[in-house]
Amino acid sequence: xxxxxxxxxxxxxxxxxxxxxxxxxxxxxxxxxxxxxxxxxxxxxxxxxxxxxxxxxxxxxxxxxxxxxxxxxxxxxxxxxxxxxxxxxxxxxxxxxxxxxxxxxxxxxxxxxxxxxxxxxxxxxxxxxxxxxxx
Amino acid sequence: xxxxxxxxxxxxxxxxxxxxxxxxxxxxxxxxxxxxxxxxxxxxxxxxxxxxxxxxxxxxxxxxxxxxxxxxxxxxxxxxxxxxxxxxxxxxxxxxxxxxxxxxxxxxxxxxxxxxxxxxxxxxxxxxxxxxxxxxxxxxxxxxxxxxxxxxxxxxxxxxxxxxxxxxxxxxxxxxxxxxxxxxxxxxxxx
Numbered sequence: 190x191x192x193x194x195x196x197x198x199x200x201x202x203x204x205x206x207x208x209x210x211x212x213x214x215x216x217x218x219x220x221x222x223x224x225x226x227x228x229x230x231x232x233x234x235x236x237x238x239x240x241x242x243x244x245x246x247x248x249x250x251x252x253x254x255x256x257x258x259x260x261x262x263x264x265x266x267x268x269x270x271x272x273x274x275x276x277x278x279x280x281x282x283x284x285x286x287x288x289x290x291x292x293x294x295x296x297x298x299x300x301x302x303x304x305x306x307x308x309x310x311x312x313x314x315x316x317x318x319x320x321x322x323x324x
Numbered sequence: 325x326x327x328x329x330x331x332x333x334x335x336x337x338x339x340x341x342x343x344x345x346x347x348x349x350x351x352x353x354x355x356x357x358x359x360x361x362x363x364x365x366x367x368x369x370x371x372x373x374x375x376x377x378x379x380x381x382x383x384x385x386x387x388x389x390x391x392x393x394x395x396x397x398x399x400x401x402x403x404x405x406x407x408x409x410x411x412x413x414x415x416x417x418x419x420x421x422x423x424x425x426x427x428x429x430x431x432x433x434x435x436x437x438x439x440x441x442x443x444x445x446x447x448x449x450x451x452x453x454x455x456x457x458x459x460x461x462x463x464x465x466x467x468x469x470x471x472x473x474x475x476x477x478x479x480x481x482x483x484x485x486x487x488x489x490x491x492x493x494x495x496x497x498x499x500x501x502x503x504x505x506x507x508x509x510x511x512x513x514x515x
Contacts, residue, residue: 236472249438250472253463278470280369 226259229271234285242285368470368489375400375480376468380435380458383445388433388456397430397506398480399499402466404436405443407474414475414493415451421499422455428507429482431456437466437474481506 230244235251243251243258254275261271275283287293375398380388390398401418403411422432434457436444441459448457460466469478479488479502488502 250463250466253438254467256462257464257467275467277369278467279472280367280470282367 222259222262225268226255226262229258229262229268230255232272232285233275234283236279236283368486370470370478370486371489373486375478375484375486376465378460378465378468380433380456380460380465382456382458383436383448384457388458390433393431393433394484395429395482397425397482397503399430399432399503400435400469400478400480401432401494402435402437402460402469402471402474402476403447404439404474405447406439410493411447411475414477414495415447415453417494417496417499418477419451419453419455420496421503424496424500425503425507426455430503430507434458435460435465437463437471479503479506482509 227244230251231242233243233254235241235243235246235248235254237248237250238246241251243254245251258271261274266274272284281288287296289297375390377390379390382388399418399421401414403415405411418432418434421430426432432455434448434453434455436457437460439459444459447453469476473491475490475493477490477494477499478486479490479499481487487506490498
């Protein structure tokens with residue numbers, strides 16, 4: 190009896206998982222053009238602002254860029270093609286997140302390295318003082 | 325014999341100290357280097373590339389299509405009437421460049437961006453600008469040129485390549501020094 194009950198719970202779980210996965214896939218596929226344009230604009234740095242994305246900026250240039258992104262989405266360009274277009278015009282400067290490659294990995298890895306180094310220093314200090322007081 | 329353990333424990337500390345100092349020195353150098361860079365300067369990736377083509381509706385009617393300018397040296401100037409004082413400073417200089425070189429194979433093109441029609445026309449009348457001037461209403465031309473502010477000026481050679489980008493007001497002297505060799509370039513005259 191216990192075994193059978195377990196089996197049913199297992200099956201229900203799998204069915205639920207499949208349903209959720211399908212639903213998520215459906216939502217992703219149905220992502221409307223406006224949401225896509227918005228997501229692309231959020232990746233781009235507004236050229237006339239200080240650290241503001243094209244999606245967030247009220248400036249006229251950013252508004253024109255959003256219009257252009259919508260037009261490109263409507264014309265069937267992929268997200269990557271649209272981002273690449275802006276990079277080709279403004280350079281990688283326009284990307285709010287630096288690309289993960291080559292020497293640019295430094296900016297992604299440096300915080301983790303600093304955190305680990307700091308943790309090592311802190312722990313070694315704690316152990317040393319603990320050992321000293323224990324002696 | 326009491327010295328030995330002491331020696332052993334002090335060496336790693338010395339090396340850690342050296343490594344720490346080296347790390348701090350590198351960080352300091354990076355920061356000093358950063359201080360000497362202009363955070364507002366955006367290097368244009370367009371230099372040396374083919375100038376984007378465009379069709380510009382002109383203020384005095386008609387349109388200007390840039391393929392028609394191939395074989396000429398072109399000065400493309402992005403401006404706005406609210407751009408004070410830089411656009412006001414450079415406007416007479418651009419007009420003088422046009423007067424001086426129009427018969428020698430150079431065209432100045434004014435592209436008005438993010439502006440109002442009446443104010444833009446007032447600006448043109450105020451400086452008596454006679455070179456082709458038009459509106460980039462949707463901003464597609466300025467984005468195609470990677471423009472991030474006004475004024476910005478691009479110098480295009482006879483083969484249609486962008487050879488120079490000026491951010492900020494240009495002067496006649498600045499342009500002349502770049503234009504003369506481009507006009508003298510007989511190689512570029514025969515595409």
